[in-house]
Amino acid sequence: MKISVIGSGYVGLVTGACLAEIGHDVICTDNDKSKIDTLEAGGVPIYEPGLDNVIAKARKEKRISFSANPADTIDKCEAIFICVGTPPLPSGDADLSAIDHVARVIATEAKSPKLVVEKSTVPARTGQELKRALSVYSRKTGVTFRVASNPEFLREGTAVGDFLHPDRVVVGVEDETAEKQLREIYGPVLDRKFKCPIHSAGACPDGAAPAWVVTTINSAELIKHASNSFLAMKISYANMVADLAERLGGDIGEIVRAMGLDPRIGSSFLSAGLGFGGFCFPKDLQAFVRLAERSGVDFSMLKEAEKINKRRIDRAFDKLREALWVVRGKRVGVLGLAFKPNTDDIRFAPAVDLVNVLLGEGMIVRAYDPEAMDRARAVLPQIEYAKSPYDAAENAEALIIATEWDEFRKLDWDRVRDAMARPFLLDGRNLFSPREMKSRGFEYRSFGRTE
């Protein structure tokens, strides 16, 4: 099928590339010309493992092209995926102006009926508004549109694999035709009939085939917000249990391992530490709270999850101050700036919030991240950037692990210790065992463990 993907951010670009990978003809568009220039020149504007190869292959096979003018692509395609950003407004509500703008463009450019698929994360009832906007702005042409919601559950860092091997594909539709069209689009993923570009033969996840979940548009929109908010709540819950375990002499690792063995709880998203960040959980949680408020539903447990998460940074700083006593003027190394490993994304990253606190307290910060330093320079110009983790540790009075990059697990930690002025290690992601790091000569602090 010929598909236009509007918005070439993390979700749009991965969606476009993977739809091309499974056999569709895709045009990825973005208003940001510099992104499109990079793509046209053979580059990829974001770091996402495996994405470069998928795009390169699709380009070679002429199944993907790029355009800085979304309007030009509308009438060339049968389906249009809206993947534009829905950033938070100061109120916490999702800013839907990009969706509104795209609706106008689609409505005025289309000369034949289109399937318009809302993939951006949006509050419930956006689909209804989108449908209304499409019909208002197309009144001169009389073209009709089918609107569907198809929330995306991919995670940054594993986005290509998540798209191609999902647990479920949710489609919110109004009629069978839209469902059929989407079934056709996702056919190769649902039937697992594609040659996986990222796993070697036989190494793809071997669970059940993805569930095909057909719902109303409102339900599909709610599924996305409810899923992200639930996962965020799970993390905050684990963080509170960690605080309690720390006071009472328990070990959060042991606790969540045993909790997770109960399939009703599950083992994922129970890692305690600096808390969650990124461009999804914090904003989706806020937007869901606002949606509930405006609908007269008091969803204050989500507000609590958000507050708990914000306090993680203070908890980390308290541990640092407790160890160093006076912090002003002291040198601290920070390992990791991305909001999680395997991405260069620093939006709403706990590491960035923590660095800002350290700077506010008069500390001298030297940070290292394998992929995120270029992006970090734009928002944190006042810190030093290290050439390596060892360089970040050089002469530091404290070193903080803020993102659990695999590279950090494998460091020569004796060398790190020797480089530091004082071997104080604050492990914000509980990567190491307290006993091991203490036996190496570190003063070691982490979260939710007796040290």
Ligand code: UGA
């Ligand atoms: C999240 C969801 O997991 C995806 O399903 C969803 O599609 C995506 O948002 C989205 O809405 O677009 P993502 O933001 O890429 O994906 O990252 P996650 O892997 O979910 O991690 C989010 C944050 O939670 C990270 O800062 C991570 O460090 C933190 N986290 C995660 C914890 O602190 N503890 C955990 O146990 C797990």
